[in-house]
Amino acid sequence: MHRDLKFNIITEGQKMGISATCEKHKISRTIYYRWLSRYKTFGIKGLEDIEKKFSPLNKTKPEVVSTIMSLIRNHPDYGPRAIKYLLEEVGYDISESAVYNVMKRNHLTTKAQRIKFSTKKDKKITRNYPCFNDMKSGECWLFWTTHYGDYESLGALYEYTIFDYKSRVACTRLYNTLSPECFEDLLTAAAIPVAQTLGFETKHLCFFEEHNIKGKKLDSFLTNINGIFQNNGYEVTMHLLKEEDQLNTLQEMRKNHTHQLLSFLMPFIHKNISFSSLKIQLQKHIREYNLNHKIIYSGEFYSPVEYHVKSSGTDLILPLWAYIDRTY
DSSP states (O other): OOHHHHHHHHHHHHHHOHHHHHHHHTOOHHHHHHHHHHHHHHGGGGGSOGGGGGSOTTSSOHHHHHHHHHHHHHOTTOOHHHHHHHHHHTTOOOOHHHHHHHHHHTTOOSHHHHHHHHHSOOOOOBOSOOOGGGOOTTSEEEEEEEEEEEETTTEEEEEEEEEETTTOOEEEEEESSOOHHHHHHHIIIIIHHHHHHHTOOOOEEEESOOTTOOHHHHHHHHHHHHHHHHHTTOOOEEEEOOOGGGOHHHHHHHHHHHHHHHHHHHHHHHTTOOHHHHHHHHHHHHHHHHHHOOEEETTEEEOHHHHHHHHHTOOOOOOGGGGOOOOO
């Protein structure tokens, strides 16, 4: 059973009652509590199928995964063994099971799935701006990074933020490096779970900068991001924001968010706490901001989540992750 379905069952149990939920989905209470325990301990990743422990995500190098995905797109009729032989021809010697694991993680284990994947065009980044004035809550995300500085006990500190333009719901994490992998982690582990819980219909993702991702690396990055969105049921257009005269409002949002984060974090930074502890403190702060921090929207005060619930008519039941601190 896919982890998202397990997550939905756990959430439904909190709302509708565990016994009724277990009966509806034909699972035992023992299984329900096992999933609940794994979720509390490991977060959403704890709901992955156990066998994934034997094929860790970092086993196959990113460039090999990118080549596999390209071969699948060009040869959707081919299974893991045939793709393995094609990889050998271009200089990669990996096992058939490793190819299968890549297919499995990307939901491409059947011929029908691969054919559907091969007919989809990769999303390219556009320099055209979305129509911000027409956006509804949850439809347009802004992404940026901010370098907080380099510290002897913490190393380099970078803020990664995905920020909803209309509601101002924020997903922010700290990392020590600038890399596509950090953005993908923020997207899959924080932003998409939030979007699914709040019922966002995300259609646009706007980048303030390219993070020096050029050429083939940029193409690979966009392909991976597009795949993540598609696998979670979203069709998203990606935009690159560079024209300064159109960025005043957006830059002000970014500046205000980063300023209040730094104001909160600096006392902890000066106390020389560990990087992992600092990240947990930021998680708590972002949760408090999204749920309880009041902002003016058209003359009325709401928290970002309250505004989204009001404007979208969402019947919101917050899931477990909204109250749990998880390491990353």
